[in-house]
Amino acid sequence: xxxxxxxxNLVKSFRKDVILDNVSLKxxxxxxxxxxxxxxxxxxxxxxxxxxxxxxxxxxITLNGSTIHDNDENLSKVYLTSEIDxxxxxxxxxxxxxWVSDIYKDFxxxxxxxxxxxxxxxxxxxxxxxxxxxxxxxxxxxxLCVPADYIFLDEPILGLDAKNRDVFYxxxxxxxxxRPRTFVISTHIIEEIANIISNVIVIKNSKIxxxxxxxxxxxxxxxxxxxxxxxxEYTDGxxxxxxxxxxxxxxxxxxxxxxxxxxxxxxxxxxxxLQKLFVNLTDKE
Amino acid sequence: xxxxxxxxxPIFLQVAEQIEDAIFTGTFKEGSQIPSTTExxxxxxxxxxxxxxxxxxxxxxxxxxxxRGRGTFVSVGAQSKIxxxxxxxxxxxxxxxxxxxxxxxxxxxxxxxNLIKRGYKA
Numbered sequence: 001x002x003x004x005x006x007x008x009n010l011v012k013s014f015r016k017d018v019i020l021d022n023v024s025l026k027x028x029x030x031x032x033x034x035x036x037x038x039x040x041x042x043x044x045x046x047x048x049x050x051x052x053x054x055x056x057x058x059x060x061i062t063l064n065g066s067t068i069h070d071n072d073e074n075l076s077k078v079y080l081t082s083e084i085d086x087x088x089x090x091x092x093x094x095x096x097x098x099w100v101s102d103i104y105k106d107f108x109x110x111x112x113x114x115x116x117x118x119x120x121x122x123x124x125x126x127x128x129x130x131x132x133x134x135x136x137x138x139x140x141x142x143x144l145c146v147p148a149d150y151i152f153l154d155e156p157i158l159g160l161d162a163k164n165r166d167v168f169y170x171x172x173x174x175x176x177x178x179r180p181r182t183f184v185i186s187t188h189i190i191e192e193i194a195n196i197i198s199n200v201i202v203i204k205n206s207k208i209x210x211x212x213x214x215x216x217x218x219x220x221x222x223x224x225x226x227x228x229x230x231x232x233e234y235t236d237g238x239x240x241x242x243x244x245x246x247x248x249x250x251x252x253x254x255x256x257x258x259x260x261x262x263x264x265x266x267x268x269x270x271x272x273x274l275q276k277l278f279v280n281l282t283d284k285e
Numbered sequence: 286x287x288x289x290x291x292x293x294x295p296i297f298l299q300v301a302e303q304i305e306d307a308i309f310t311g312t313f314k315e316g317s318q319i320p321s322t323t324e325x326x327x328x329x330x331x332x333x334x335x336x337x338x339x340x341x342x343x344x345x346x347x348x349x350x351x352x353r354g355r356g357t358f359v360s361v362g363a364q365s366k367i368x369x370x371x372x373x374x375x376x377x378x379x380x381x382x383x384x385x386x387x388x389x390x391x392x393x394x395x396x397x398x399n400l401i402k403r404g405y406k407a
Contacts, residue, residue, distance in 0.1 A: 032332060170327045177323040177333050195296055195331045214332075215295055 003064055004028040004182070005050060005078075005150060010059030012045055019045045020056070021206040027150065030180040032172075034193055034214075034274075037203035038282050043186040044082075046203065047152045051080035063150070076104075079148035081139040081156060089128020093138060096127055106147035111175065115141045118167050132159030140168055144175050153185045157192075165189075169196060190275040200274065204282050214274070221277045222258065225251040226267035234267055242280030253280045296331055300339025308348060308359055309367045318356050319349065 005027040012020040020042050027033065027050075037043045048054040050061055052069050061067065063074045087096050093116075101107035116123060119137045130138065136158045143151050157165050172183065173196065184201075187193055200217055202210040210217065224235050228250040239256035253272060263269065294302075307313040322340065326333040340357060343349040348363040371378075387397050 169330045173326045173330065173333060174323060177326065192330070195329070195335070198332050198334055215297075219295065 005068075006060075006062050007050070008060045010046075010049065010061065011057045012042075012049060012054070013057055018206050020049070023059070023203075023206075023208055025201065025208060025211060027182060027184060028199075029149065029182055031182055031199050032176065032197050033182070033184040033199045033201055034190070034197035035184050035186040035201050035203070036190060036278055037186075041203040041282075042206045043203055044154055047080055047154050047184065047186065048082075050150075051075075051078050051083070051152055053080060053083070077149045078152070079143060079146045079150070080152040081143050081154050084139060084142055087127055089126065091127045092123065093121065093125050093127060093130075094123040096138070097123070097142070100142055100146070104146050104148075108145040108147070112141055112145045115144065115167075115171055118171070119164060133161065133164065136160055137164065140171075144171060148181070150182045150184070153183060155186055155188070157187060157189060165192060169193070172196065190278055191273070194274040202278065202281065209281060217277070218271065218274065220256055221272045221274075222254040223251045223270050223272045223276075224254060224267060225249065225270070226264065230264050230267055234261060234264060241277070242283060253277070255281065297335045297338040297342075300325070300331070300336050301342040304340065304343055305348065305367060308363050309371070311364065313359050315359050315361050315363055318358050321356055 005025075007023060007025040007027075010020050010023040011018070023042075023046065035043050035047070045054065049056050050068065052075060061069070063077060066074060068074045068078060084096065084100070087099065091099075097109075097112055097116075101109055101112070115121075119134075119141070121134065121137055121141070125134070127135075127138070136156060137160070140153070140156050143153055143156070157168060160168065169192065176183065185193065185197065194214065197214055199213050200210060201208065224231050226234075226249065228245065228248055231250045231252050235252045235254060238252075238254045238259060240252050241255045242253040244251045244253075253276070255277060258269070304313065304319065307319075308315075313319050320328075322333050322336045325331070325336045340349060344351060344357075346366075347360055348366065349357050350360050351357050384397070387393075392400075
């Protein structure tokens with residue numbers, strides 16, 4: 001049975017702060033998800049709870065019908081990038097890789113070596129002495145080589161330069177093609193990953209704002225541009241998520257269905273990209 | 286191949302169009318193998334499922350054929366099929382817009398025919 005990860009009514013609070021507010025989600029097998037949200041929206045907390053590194057106050061999480069919490073079989077199918085933070089700083093990278101490959105018996109040692117070369121990683125460096133970028137690289141390498149079916153990458157490209165981000169995206173696509181499995185990636189560089197992710201989850205103020213395929217989301221995101229009064233008249237009653245004005249020309253950004261009103265000649269309707277939609281959707285409180 | 290990611294068209298349709306265009310221009314020759322889904326995905330950093338969806342449109346239209354374990358090949362006759370198809374759509378794809386814009390610019394029928402004649406001589 002491979003129905004994926006099902007999260008129901010998850011609540012997490014810390015003292016008086018609600019970090020996740022009644023979150024329900026389904027994470028399907030063999031898909032690449034983008035988990036998007038402003039700083040502090042609850043992305044990392046959600047990933048940590050799914051991977052059983054943190055506990056929720058209420059709600060349930062199952063993988064293929066049975067719980068993940070304290071369930072070794074299911075826990076072995078879920079991997080979160082920050083798991084290797086528990087290794088001592090004085091560990092050399094090659095020892096860290098050894099250690100991980102001892103734990104996961106089907107760890108992909110060949111890919112690990114190949115990626116270490118591509119990222120020009122010095123295997124004799126100590127884990128604690130790595131730059132932010134190389135710390136991210138070590139996490140990426142382990143995440144792409146463990147035999148888990150649900151890989152959670154928490155800000156994998158933190159500190160990575162443009163070339164290394166490119167290496168990462170290509171390695172992700174290659175390994176996904178070789179062995180399709182689910183990746184859930186949180187990132188703030190939406191533009192670069194927009195065409196790689198098949199599904200998008202947006203968290204805003206501790207709640208799930210969007211959970212849909214990238215294709216559906218883009219197909220219902222529009223910019224309506226033209227003279228301000230005509231734009232406002234045409235978009236009246238639509239789900240306006242933001243607007244921009246340049247002199248008397250105005251763009252209203254719409255997320256959702258358009259209406260059947262005739263489109264004035266002076267008004268143009270175009271599509272907007274994921275980053276623009278995200279910025280507008282998460283702009284206001 | 287080139288993709289305009291800001292275009293209103295879904296990426297999988299753009300993938301199909303770009304491959305079709307490469308067959309039309311002869312970049313991908315009939316009977317030859319085209320790059321794999323993974324190669325195209327990596328090159329343009331597009332989800333492999335999206336690329337596959339685009340390729341499958343051309344497989345359904347019999348412009349491409351999959352050979353088990355060997356890859357995807359341009360069907361024999363694909364290029365002439367595309368040319369025939371584009372000839373049939375030429376009126377809707379080009380003439381309608383051309384006449385619409387000409388009318389906006391007060392260019393009449395005689396003038397437009399003369400312009401077309403000039404175009405053929407150039």
